[in-house]
Amino acid sequence: MSDDLKLGLNLGYWQRQAHDATDLVQAAERLGYDSVWTAEAYGSDVFTPLAWYGARTSRIKLGTSVAQISARSPVTTAMTAMTLDHLTGGRLLLGIGASGPQVVEGWYGQPFPRPLARTREYVDILRKVWRREEPVTSDGPHYPLPYPGGTGLGKPLKLITHPLRPEIPLYLGAEGPKNVALAAEITDGWLPLFTLPDKIGSMYGDSLADAPPDFDIAAMVLFMVTDDLQSALNVVKLMLTLYIGGMGAKSRNFHADIIARMGYADAAEKIQELYLSGRKDEAFHAIPDELADGISLLGPPARIRDRLQLWRDSPVTTLLAMGPQDEPTLRTVRDLVLG
Template identity: 70%
Template sequence: MKLGINIGYWQRDPEDATETVLAAERQGYDSVFTAEAYGSDAFTTLAWYGARTSRIKLGTAVVQMSARTPAATAMHALTLDALSGGRLILGLGASGPQVVEGWYGVPFPKPLARTREYVDILRKVWARERPVTSDGPHYPLPYPGGAGLGKPLRSITHPLRPDIPVYLGAEGPKNIALAAELADGWLPLFVDPQQIDSLFGGSLAGRKPGFEITATVTTVVAPLEQALAWAKVPLAFYIGGMGAKEKNFHLDLIGRLGYAEEAAHVQKLFLEGRRDEAINAVPDELADSISLLGPLERIKERLELWKSSPVTTLLLAGVKDEPTLKAIRELVDA
């Protein structure tokens, strides 16, 4: 099992994670991933860290499809991949209707069909075999309207790699099955290693050899009670705030993990503005099952669950110092 880090969203003060990324590279970590939602973007920070490193892979977990046309994302990807010497892993996500329609101002319906078209156009751009066309209803190329002067075009830049890896961030069974069919990897969030096979084995059945499962795992090395308190904060935010009350894919996922009633209560508290109560209402068992929490001796035991799961790369979220990065790498390698 490989190790990486997920440094998530960039915040202006004081979030320059260069020292953490350099430490991860020194310690032999395989990859660093960045994220975006409705604040900082993923590509700029990844380019910043990529310019300061030489080996570690550069991933997005995830780039929002609705933020850019497929051609724009393909351009970002081929540029960063070439400048970094072929280190990019492009993680994509469809997000949810609250963010897609409320922030990006585009329609959300039919995310599976949109994802299929999106990935197809990306690969046509990178392959550069002919001018790019697409007859799908979501991203038609050329655009069938406007001035009527659009024509199929081929990238004027030759990609370093015509097959940049594409991973999909997916939580529902159909979306995970689409990742197994179309993509080179799956980026699960909030996943219990002991339930991957039982909950998602059917969806993953069609994955090709070499398919990567790269899981982000909140990791806190501290006394267990303190670690649990930290791990509950992002859980409460995603359950309560990262989605509409009527449609929240994170809430649905937690329900599939066996905590539907508890998740509904967390959401209610969060939407009522009772944030501290929402955090406290996240079950200890849930936070523990999808995280790595406690002293190093306990994390060593918990790592065995991940090692015996289908996960191929573990992305540590929350670890910033080199001694802890080194200690966990040694535990994984043991």
């Protein structure tokens, strides 16, 4: 439970068109937002926009939500993170995640199996690189260093540049209970995508039982300040239609799985079936309003203020606001969350 929620701005990834959100990011910094976050899927990458915004701000923290581990070798991510952290004066928050088999195998051409073991090994190498205690080696099966085979000339190396911080904060994007438990064990924070604040305890209590006291649960939450509640609900339902219905295969969709664990198993199955059969409009209408409302903060300011209590009563420590597109909305959200 946290009465002192931190507030961040989550920009996500670009859609069809490139989008420079510098003005919005600078406004968030002026208004006292703690952090701004970018993302990647199979379009815009996660680091370049963050470097762009970091060069145009001076205080706001800069987060990746998330850098996909199959997109880069662990030492590449470590080098990129170290470089960006230096250039921005130690403002980086590095969120990583495994993504899903469609993207990992279809886009990056990498194997998806054993994502938890791969993530653990990845994090271990990141920290070895930044700490510079010795040349980096790894005997794990996923990212062995030096590479076994090839020319046989590979040798362990140590990062040339001394990091500004040898312990860059690490976050893990996770949805399954085992992955959340891994986040609590080996990283500094968890980045949940879809959250029912009053069910975090029942869904993830065991996973978070051993989390350290300063473990940051930074939940992504869509804010829409409006008098037209149904239109706002429809925006959320449109997003859920894609994620539940089409962001994954029929046999393996992590987003549909989490919705099922929230208590909407029948709805998730129906939505996915309708979407994959081309009946997307019916899939949209099959999403319960209460689900869309529960994972979001929608409506007039007074309604949002009331519903914020659910988040304050939950284990969430940071709200990453999605949706604001202008300074007045950012200010309203700031006033509601930070008081």
